[in-house]
Amino acid sequence: MKPNLWMLMTIASLTAAQAEPIRVPYTSFYLPNGLHVILHEEHTVPMVSVNIWYHVGSSREKPGRTGFAHLFEHIMFEGSAHVPEGKFDEWLEAAGAKNNGSTSTDRTNYWMDLPSNALDLALFLESDRMGYLLQSLTPESVEGQRQVVMNERRQNYENEPYGLASILIAENLYPPDHPYHWPTIGSMEDLQAATFDDVVEFFQSYYGPQNAGLAIAGDIDLEQTRQAVEKWFGEIPAGPAVPPLAPPAVYLTAEKRLVMQDKVQLPRLYMTWSTPAAFHPGDAECDILASLLAGGKNSRLYKRLVYEQQLAQDVAAYQFSSRLASEFLIVATARQGHSLTELEKIIQEEVDRLRTQEADSREVQRTVNQVEAQFLENLENVGGFSGKADLLNRYFYLTGIPDYFNEDLQRYRSLETSDVRAVANRYLRDDGRVVLSVVPLGHPELAAQAAKEEQQ
Amino acid sequence: MIRYPHTLAQSKALAFSPLLDTSLWSALLLISLIVLFLLLLVNQPVHAQTPDRSQPPQLGPPPVLKLPSMQEFKLSNGLQVVMIEKKNVPLVQINLVIRSGHIDDPQEKTGRAAFTLDMLDEGTTSRSALQLADEVEYLGAKLRCAAGNHLSMVSLHVPVARLDRALQLFSDVILNPSFPTEEIERLRKKRLTTLLQWYDQPNQVALIEFYRSVYSADHPYSRLAIGNEEQIASLSREDFLQFHRTHFQPSNAFLVVAGDVTKAQIQASLENQFAGWKAKDRPQIHLPGIAQVSKTRIHLIDKPGAPQSVFRIGRVGVDRTTADFYAIRVMNTVLGGAFTSRLNQNLREKHGYTYGAYSVFDFRPLAGPFVVSTAVQTEVTAEALKEIFAEFHRIRQPIDEAEVQRARNYLALQLPRDFQAVDQIADQLVEWKFYDLPADYFNRTIDNILAVGQKDVERVAQQFIDPDAMQVIIVGDREKIQAELEGLNLGPVKTLTIDAVLGRKPRND
Numbered sequence: 001m002k003p004n005l006w007m008l009m010t011i012a013s014l015t016a017a018q019a020e021p022i023r024v025p026y027t028s029f030y031l032p033n034g035l036h037v038i039l040h041e042e043h044t045v046p047m048v049s050v051n052i053w054y055h056v057g058s059s060r061e062k063p064g065r066t067g068f069a070h071l072f073e074h075i076m077f078e079g080s081a082h083v084p085e086g087k088f089d090e091w092l093e094a095a096g097a098k099n100n101g102s103t104s105t106d107r108t109n110y111w112m113d114l115p116s117n118a119l120d121l122a123l124f125l126e127s128d129r130m131g132y133l134l135q136s137l138t139p140e141s142v143e144g145q146r147q148v149v150m151n152e153r154r155q156n157y158e159n160e161p162y163g164l165a166s167i168l169i170a171e172n173l174y175p176p177d178h179p180y181h182w183p184t185i186g187s188m189e190d191l192q193a194a195t196f197d198d199v200v201e202f203f204q205s206y207y208g209p210q211n212a213g214l215a216i217a218g219d220i221d222l223e224q225t226r227q228a229v230e231k232w233f234g235e236i237p238a239g240p241a242v243p244p245l246a247p248p249a250v251y252l253t254a255e256k257r258l259v260m261q262d263k264v265q266l267p268r269l270y271m272t273w274s275t276p277a278a279f280h281p282g283d284a285e286c287d288i289l290a291s292l293l294a295g296g297k298n299s300r301l302y303k304r305l306v307y308e309q310q311l312a313q314d315v316a317a318y319q320f321s322s323r324l325a326s327e328f329l330i331v332a333t334a335r336q337g338h339s340l341t342e343l344e345k346i347i348q349e350e351v352d353r354l355r356t357q358e359a360d361s362r363e364v365q366r367t368v369n370q371v372e373a374q375f376l377e378n379l380e381n382v383g384g385f386s387g388k389a390d391l392l393n394r395y396f397y398l399t400g401i402p403d404y405f406n407e408d409l410q411r412y413r414s415l416e417t418s419d420v421r422a423v424a425n426r427y428l429r430d431d432g433r434v435v436l437s438v439v440p441l442g443h444p445e446l447a448a449q450a451a452k453e454e455q456q
Numbered sequence: 457m458i459r460y461p462h463t464l465a466q467s468k469a470l471a472f473s474p475l476l477d478t479s480l481w482s483a484l485l486l487i488s489l490i491v492l493f494l495l496l497l498v499n500q501p502v503h504a505q506t507p508d509r510s511q512p513p514q515l516g517p518p519p520v521l522k523l524p525s526m527q528e529f530k531l532s533n534g535l536q537v538v539m540i541e542k543k544n545v546p547l548v549q550i551n552l553v554i555r556s557g558h559i560d561d562p563q564e565k566t567g568r569a570a571f572t573l574d575m576l577d578e579g580t581t582s583r584s585a586l587q588l589a590d591e592v593e594y595l596g597a598k599l600r601c602a603a604g605n606h607l608s609m610v611s612l613h614v615p616v617a618r619l620d621r622a623l624q625l626f627s628d629v630i631l632n633p634s635f636p637t638e639e640i641e642r643l644r645k646k647r648l649t650t651l652l653q654w655y656d657q658p659n660q661v662a663l664i665e666f667y668r669s670v671y672s673a674d675h676p677y678s679r680l681a682i683g684n685e686e687q688i689a690s691l692s693r694e695d696f697l698q699f700h701r702t703h704f705q706p707s708n709a710f711l712v713v714a715g716d717v718t719k720a721q722i723q724a725s726l727e728n729q730f731a732g733w734k735a736k737d738r739p740q741i742h743l744p745g746i747a748q749v750s751k752t753r754i755h756l757i758d759k760p761g762a763p764q765s766v767f768r769i770g771r772v773g774v775d776r777t778t779a780d781f782y783a784i785r786v787m788n789t790v791l792g793g794a795f796t797s798r799l800n801q802n803l804r805e806k807h808g809y810t811y812g813a814y815s816v817f818d819f820r821p822l823a824g825p826f827v828v829s830t831a832v833q834t835e836v837t838a839e840a841l842k843e844i845f846a847e848f849h850r851i852r853q854p855i856d857e858a859e860v861q862r863a864r865n866y867l868a869l870q871l872p873r874d875f876q877a878v879d880q881i882a883d884q885l886v887e888w889k890f891y892d893l894p895a896d897y898f899n900r901t902i903d904n905i906l907a908v909g910q911k912d913v914e915r916v917a918q919q920f921i922d923p924d925a926m927q928v929i930i931v932g933d934r935e936k937i938q939a940e941l942e943g944l945n946l947g948p949v950k951t952l953t954i955d956a957v958l959g960r961k962p963r964n965d
Binding site: 042044045046047070073074077081082083086087089090091093094095096097098100101102103104113115116117118120121124125127128132143144145146147148150151152154155156158159161184185219231232235263264265266295296297298303307310313335336362365366367369370372373376377379380381382383384385 | 457458459460505506507509510512513515516517518519520521542544545546547585586589590593594595596597598613614615642645646649650652653655656657658761762763764766794795796801804805806807808809810811831832833861862863865866868869870872873875876877878961963
């Protein structure tokens, strides 16, 4: 970035009070069985978050078993040898705790937020399902969760307008042998096909302590907590080593254009590129590019499509960062009377402009300032999704360093406008993207027609 | 993929909080400290023990939540301020609350409050919409303007280092909005398009029909705050100016502050920004009474080919000031307010009909709704409805003490979660101030929840959950489900189309 004098003054005044690095002090250690443990002491409120990441997600699924990692996540709440079915949640709620879990392509996480007197209960429950899940598991409880997950798919994908778009995009962005090719929710057919033997094999392959990270944050005493972790988790034997994934390259050599008809009133355009994996060079630049395009009223696409020309009801851009590869996505919904061709034309112009011209330094600084504020917000909650315990585990899994908060923020603070342009130029290519039009049933004419075809 | 839908975990209207020690807990804490001291005297060797998994660990007494005290003061123009200092992260949240909202809209001008609030940051006498957005974002701030049923709120979230500059923007949108015509027309188009998109959204269709059938047409609770096509089309700049002129004044407002500032600092800054704001009278509104749903009836809205049926089931609940506030919350936690609640256990865990089922009492100044929400596989629609009604009957029967205790603890002991982030703390203060709750409200919350007994739960269940007077809304594939729904004999089944619920589609091009 090349700030002018005015910018320098403004940045100095804006960042003066923020100069202190953002740090989340922690203690970490491995148990002999390979479990990685992170402890963070913080007494703002008398609660503790116990957060565990198993380093397995849908990217480890076998052919014909898509959706299995997520189905397995549900099964983890069905009880274990010393926790009868149903008691996991009952005991937690009786202690005043909330808990949940989620599955992505790369990992499965679980958290319990409890009053600090209930830490031992959390460690007992979490260690019991790590060490003794299969002893009590029945085919009936697997069947029950299979039905729940199929309803989750109906609710969030099939009965949701535009709900199937993300599945179609991934299928076309990644080659069939790439582990991001299939959706984490899985197909109905594969969910039906999953067997009890699959459950046993998956647990034994991926749910050992050596493939997990445990983070405990909040109102704790470090030494006592360390002893408690050793007590509850120390007896669990290590599982087999999990070999690294070796995915094929994600490299589209041509644009793929798709049209999907859906029960929707308005057509929506999705433009997706494959971009650098989380924390790899180019990843932070893509976050900034997304914000330049669609973060706020003054962003380039919002301003033109929604604010000025009012061709679109909404526009959004994201960098979805994952462990093996990321996705850069632009989504815009056309207003009545407008086609996706009109939207695509403007989107194309703005993507071209990002590739050919450096962004205004104030534009970039505005984005970086918002990122800084978000980092402060991330320090407020110890638990839940994206609380400090979850982020410590995330940073450890993706960078090897639990307290990577400041380094992460520095990625954005140190960006130059020329870096941002270079990344746009390298990754947001016309000949390496998936362009999906979702149009109302019976209206394929509303889909985006490629500009080059029109000229011919 | 999340194991459990977020909506259930957050019954926002209910979340309220404790603080400070209760006498019982202090005593338990003292006892536990003495025990700990005695244990230390024994000087046990420290090494990893073998865990006892024969039963869940016995827990010590719950910890005490100590919150910095609330401070209240007035600005020179009478504007009331309530604040909590919180130091650990350099952020501040400031909310301006106007004690007017959707219910103050005359019927033909439904949507006025919401539209007015949306317009506040679309231009002031000295800044354009784009300038405002640019300045707010440049400060790393968030500025939100939104109307609710009974209150309207402008909220600011900002790193403390940039507070003073952000406060200038905050006061500017509150005091000097200019309602530019071209921005009004832009937002009008956006709202009409939003109405159009509802045709795709079964949850939205169900909710609209639910409010309309539970509340009579002359009550604002029967309508959505955004208004319908005609109302949106007819609202004018003069309507917004009038709402702003009439309702935005210090005697009809209060401020809430949470974060890394001292009272002295913030008082001076707020005085600077708001001292010139003068009080006026505001007109009182008169609302019609609210009648209860008279008998159980089913409105079936056809969505051909839908893989799931979306349910909203309920009736008129009760107002926030009810003496049964805590008893109802505990009862609802048992019925459908937690993962282990009966509705979720039955429909999700036992039968696998759904991804989640939950219920909520939406407490408002007047009797807000009680509503059960879920979405079930089309093929089991009738069975699922039958189970929901079975739970309505069962909650009125004598209840096991362990189940009540779990619900009490769940409500009372998770409350520290809501006092971590400055925006959460500000939400607590808004509710406290808006309802004029007692000074010791937070201190008494835990005791009040823990005092709810089995008999209280039975009594409020019998009073408020009446299976013979429930409004049932289902959005689903009529052809596949209508006959079985009629076969349940719960009440008459009226069929509608989505177009009949939403009216003709707005044209907006």
